[in-house]
Amino acid sequence: MHRRALLATLTAITATTLSGAFMSDAQAAPPDLENEIYLDLTSGRVVIQMFPDIAPKHVERVKILARKDFYDGIPFHRVIEGFMAQGGDPTGTGSGGSDMGSLPAEFTRTRKFLRGTVGAARTSDPNSANSQFFIMFAPASSLDGQYTIWGQVISGMEFVDQIKRGSGGSGIVQGPDKIVHLRVAADVK
Secondary structure, three states, X not given: OHHHHHHXXXXXHHHHHHHHHHHHHXXXXXXXXXXXXXXXXXXXXXXXXXXXXXXXXXXXXXXXXXXXXXXXXXXXXXXEOOOEEEEOOOOOOOOOOOOOOXXXXXXXOOOOOOOOEEEEOOOOOOOOEOOOEEEEOOOOXXXXXXXXXXXXXXXXHHHHOOOOOOEOOOOXXXXXXXXXXXXXXXXXX
């Protein structure tokens, strides 16, 4: 009889734990669509969660440019296997940007450059980011605290993996893949 009581108690605890887990999933906060973007590629949709808490100026810039259709048709001009895919330059050369001017660095030590991390591309001047960004294929601790992190891919990384790679050490792409659309999720009906 003691075993039955123990088994009944364990069953009740397990049921309560599972019930709580399902309830917390159901009660989870809905996504913040104002701080998510949809990056549509020819292969599929990539969803990126933006971080206005750590990079408010960069997140605001991306939203402004997305709402102006700035990124539509822009190539991924620099794509290095095992490292990252970079786009956001309307000239496709890596030296262009929007007409909005440079942004100040918003570096953080609380987030690291991991697979799917989205960072702001810049020149050697830490305060030179504009419209270019890159998505990491793999972790790169050498970038931590040196570049602004403004987002993280939360779905569709398999489509980022399909972006055409460049050749040589520079990763410059001939006939590059392009962004089909980049939209703030809240604006997509």
